[in-house]
Each structure stands twice: as C-alpha cells, then as structure tokens.
Amino acid sequence: MTIVRRFAATVTAAGCLLLGLSVPAAPASAADSGYYVTEFDGYIWHGTAAETYEHISYSQWASAGFPAPTRVDVDYVRYSWSPNIFARFTLPATWAYGEPVEKASQVTFGEWRTAGYPTPATASWIPESFVSGHSTSDELFLQDPPLIKTGGGWVPSHKLSYAEWVAIGSPEPHIFNYQGFFRYGWTDKIFVVGGIEGWEPTGLPRLAGNAGGHVLTYDEWVHYGSPTPMVVDSLPGDVLWKWDAFPTLYYQGPQGVEILFLTWDEWSRMGFRTPTVRPYPS
Structure with a gap:
C-alpha cells in the first residue's frame, strides 16, 4: 500500500x-x-x-x-434498441428502514473485457433511466442511465414507440412544458426553444421575455431523439429584416434563433413577406 x-x-x-x-x-x-x-x-x-x-x-x-x-453482484443488461451495455447492481439500504438502492452504469469496452465479455440480457427497465417529453408533441423519449465516468454528461435520447413504452412498464414521463421543438413551414431547419409559458388561442406558444433557443444541427437533433417538430409560420417576436443598403434578408426568431441569409426559396415559401428595413450604420 x-x-x-x-x-x-x-x-x-x-x-x-x-x-x-x-x-x-x-x-x-x-x-x-x-x-x-x-x-x-x-x-x-x-x-x-x-x-x-x-x-x-x-x-x-x-x-x-x-x-x-x-x-x-452485477448483472449486464441492455435495451433491445441499443448497443450500449450497462452494469446493473443493487446496494443495501443506507439506514435501517430505508430501501435498497438500484444503480446502473454504462460499461466501456475495457470494462466489458475485464468482466469476461458477459452476454448482456435484454432488460425491460434499467435503473436511473429517464423518460421525458416536451410541450410540442406527444412523443416520449428515454435517456440511458447517466455516464458515471464523465460526471453525467449529455446523454442521448431514444424516441420510444408505444410498444416500447409499454414494455418498460409505462412509466410516468417528466414533461418539459417550458421547452419545445419547432420548424418554420418555409424552411427545413429545426430549432429548440425554451421559455414557453403557455399557449395562445391561435395555437402559438406564449414566450417569456427571456425565452431563447437555437437552430439544431443534424447531430443535435438525433441526440435529442429526433423529435418531430411543431410546424409554424412564425413565433412571437419574429422579425424578417434587411439593411437599406443591401438586398440580403435576415430572419430572427426568439433569442438565439437566427436564420441568416434567407434564401430566395425560403422567402418564396414564406409568401414574399415584406421585410422591415433598417438603416445601415454609417
């Protein structure tokens, strides 16, 4: 020692x-x-x-x-839809009248080799998995147990089919009502917006003053579980604008959601909406 x-x-x-x-x-x-x-x-x-x-x-x-x-004692398990292997184990109650604590950790290839390459069983539920949804669709997503070795990290989500949700025991999801995924009808870009306070009679979200979001890359969208976006023509506070000295069109949505250099095709699909003209700084 x-x-x-x-x-x-x-x-x-x-x-x-x-x-x-x-x-x-x-x-x-x-x-x-x-x-x-x-x-x-x-x-x-x-x-x-x-x-x-x-x-x-x-x-x-x-x-x-x-x-x-x-x-x-450790069991090695995986979900039917995922190649990831998890070590599932139970620790004793931390006090006399408590309950045993179930935990799980994703296993690296080296750890799997150390364990002797055990064949993982297909599990209906793995402890510390997280089922959630968001305000703009009825879809549910499952996040694997957090990656202990990276301090948690941003864990990818899997979009659950109804049969998969039933198979894992139909757990009550946590719904992120303040967050949603959107796509403007005139562009293929998908973006996430936080700060949704409620919904207007028009069907559009009511956004807080500090609402914000960003356009997703393809990899980010997949990481979120490929959520189906709500298709809208605009969001509260959106602005289509241009400088008076240049023809380039800019579209600005909630804080952080900026679609720069609007294409002719996007403007056409928008119906050639008239932009706000701003004086170019002298």
Whole structure:
C-alpha cells in the first residue's frame, strides 16, 4: 500500500486497477464495512446521509482507513434498441428502514473485457433511466442511465414507440412544458426553444421575455431523439429584416434563433413577406 499512497492525491479507486493494483474486497464472512466495490470498474461506493450512494475517490477511501469493500453482484443488461451495455447492481439500504438502492452504469469496452465479455440480457427497465417529453408533441423519449465516468454528461435520447413504452412498464414521463421543438413551414431547419409559458388561442406558444433557443444541427437533433417538430409560420417576436443598403434578408426568431441569409426559396415559401428595413450604420 506504500506505493499506492504516493498517488493518493490523483488516483481514484478505479485508477488502482489501471495501475495494476488491486482493490481489496471483504471476504464473504467479514462484517459489512459499509463500503462496496463494483469490480468491472473498480469503483468504491459509500452511503451518504441523503440515503443514496456516491463513488468515492482514492483519497476519501484512504482517509477512512482503507476499509475492505464488499463485492457487489452485477448483472449486464441492455435495451433491445441499443448497443450500449450497462452494469446493473443493487446496494443495501443506507439506514435501517430505508430501501435498497438500484444503480446502473454504462460499461466501456475495457470494462466489458475485464468482466469476461458477459452476454448482456435484454432488460425491460434499467435503473436511473429517464423518460421525458416536451410541450410540442406527444412523443416520449428515454435517456440511458447517466455516464458515471464523465460526471453525467449529455446523454442521448431514444424516441420510444408505444410498444416500447409499454414494455418498460409505462412509466410516468417528466414533461418539459417550458421547452419545445419547432420548424418554420418555409424552411427545413429545426430549432429548440425554451421559455414557453403557455399557449395562445391561435395555437402559438406564449414566450417569456427571456425565452431563447437555437437552430439544431443534424447531430443535435438525433441526440435529442429526433423529435418531430411543431410546424409554424412564425413565433412571437419574429422579425424578417434587411439593411437599406443591401438586398440580403435576415430572419430572427426568439433569442438565439437566427436564420441568416434567407434564401430566395425560403422567402418564396414564406409568401414574399415584406421585410422591415433598417438603416445601415454609417
């Protein structure tokens, strides 16, 4: 352990495996230390006062006196639509009257190899998955469990079919009423807008003063789960304009949603709407 202590400031428990060092695990007959290890990644878990678990750093483990962690049984699972493999495991309740804590972590290829290339079972539900929707359609999306090794990150979404939603147990989704996806009828660009406060009788959203959004790249749209946009001719506060000295048309929507250099085809599909003319700065 002397060698390991030299790295205490920078090495996590998972890093011990990368350095060829082993994380000791308590024998089956030993008393439960309250620390647990998932061997596929070397992470050590410890309960918190918030009745959950956090994976601890090497220095935290050292400060506790290197208590021998208990090995955690792990199942390897995946969703039928996804190539990603997840390690699913259950940690004991953090207090006498609590409930066991179910967790899951996406498995890297190296971790899968360390585990012996287990064949993942198809799961109906993986803990810490998240089902959500938004205000502009009835579509539902599932996000995989967060990527522990990247501190969460922006997890891709999968658009659920009705059959898939039923298969995972028809969980109640979290609806982001303040957010929606739109497409103007005169352009193929799709954009996301936040700050939706409600809906007008006209069917258009009522936007907060700080509403904003941006035009999505194709990759961003796919990352969101390829949501079907609500098609509108305009949004509150949209402006079509040009400089008095130049013919180029600009279209500006909610904060951040700017479609510059409007094409002739887009202007034609818009019905040759008359732009607001602004004096070019002298």
